[in-house]
Amino acid sequence: MKRKVAVLPGDGIGKEVMEGTMKVLNAVADRFGHTFEFHKARIGGAAIDEDGQPLPDETLRICKESDAVLLGAVGGPQWENLPGHLRPERGLLGIRKELGLFANLRPVTAFDSLLDASPLKADRIKGVDMLIVRELTGGLYFGTPSERRKDGNEVVDTLHYTRSEIERIVDQGFEAAKKRRQKLTSVDKANVLESSRMWREIVEEKSKAYPEVEVEHMLVDAAAMKLVQHPAYFDVIVTENLFGDILSDEASMITGSLGMLPSASLRSDGYGMYEPVHGSAPDIAGKNLANPLAMILSGAMMLKYSFQMYEEADAIEKAVKEVLDAGYFTSDIAGRGANALSTDRMVKQVIFQLEEDNATAGIMEAYA
Ligand code: IPM
Ligand code: MN
16 A cells, blocks of 8 residues: 655654654565655744744645654754744644644553653553543634733633534544543543533533443543552543643653653544654754654554554554563663663664564464
8 A cells, every 4th residue: 555644853853753763664564565655844943944934834735635644843942932923832733723633642551661660650550551532723722812812911821612622522532432441531620610511511411322431520630640649540531632731741651751652643534643742852852862662653553543554553563562572772761770772773673673573473374
């Protein structure tokens, strides 16, 4: 199969982890007989420098003409003092909004070989396998544009949702829970916010269509606590944009590093953008130190969600797990005193493992 992929490396380590991910995807393409055509485009600070704005029309055009989008990360100190509409993050928020990517899926899995890398006790995080479904194109991040303002000493941000915006993300939460362990935790702040009260009402309504899914409501502050106290408790969490942003960073510590967390941002028709949860990490950018696994695993999510290439996605996930089990770590997950691999070496190790698994599969077939 031939697939067109828009590649937006962005800034900082985004560029480094993207290079490696394209190599891994090409290795998968070779093994399974696919062709991925990569079309590079600029976003974030890189686009501000070249095109004078964080999300050039050309980039949007390339994304719309592609079957899926891979994005690295945006931002850096050199663009920090620009006005709000010109910041690199605007490019990211703009592309999510323009492409209608309202459903952000952030899986959080505890890898056995990384139990020591987490600041949480190993017995708490063992077996954690949750999915955070974050609303991505509404809520506090976007508000009502005409109401967002700063007048002297007064600032206004609004939290705005329409019923249908809540309905479609809640549906995604239920659909995901149905396919997993049938447990959905809807996170809100219904003791304070009107929007959360409507959110709860909609979850209740929708739950009738999913009798097999056990639903509960949890206040966001309680959820933040529960995430460190008993993370294995959760299966699927569905929540508002800002709550999901905060809780997913918190949950990343279960894996030990933000460098391990992939994500998919989807539209209802399956079109999607895939990006690591981590940012551009300016402090380690350009040093060949970044952990490429979150980006590589985001590539695997693309294969699964946009291209229905399940076996191919599994092959990547399996190789990553085996590489970690064999004791190969980048510095973010290596722990004190361990010998950490560079970004490039980690990529090579994943590709080597893919080829090794392929050869083993070949031998097994020959003997079958
Ligand atoms: C994320 C990031 C972004 C967000 C920033 C960079 C705008 O933190 O993808 O979680 O807040 O959504
Ligand atoms: Mn975030």
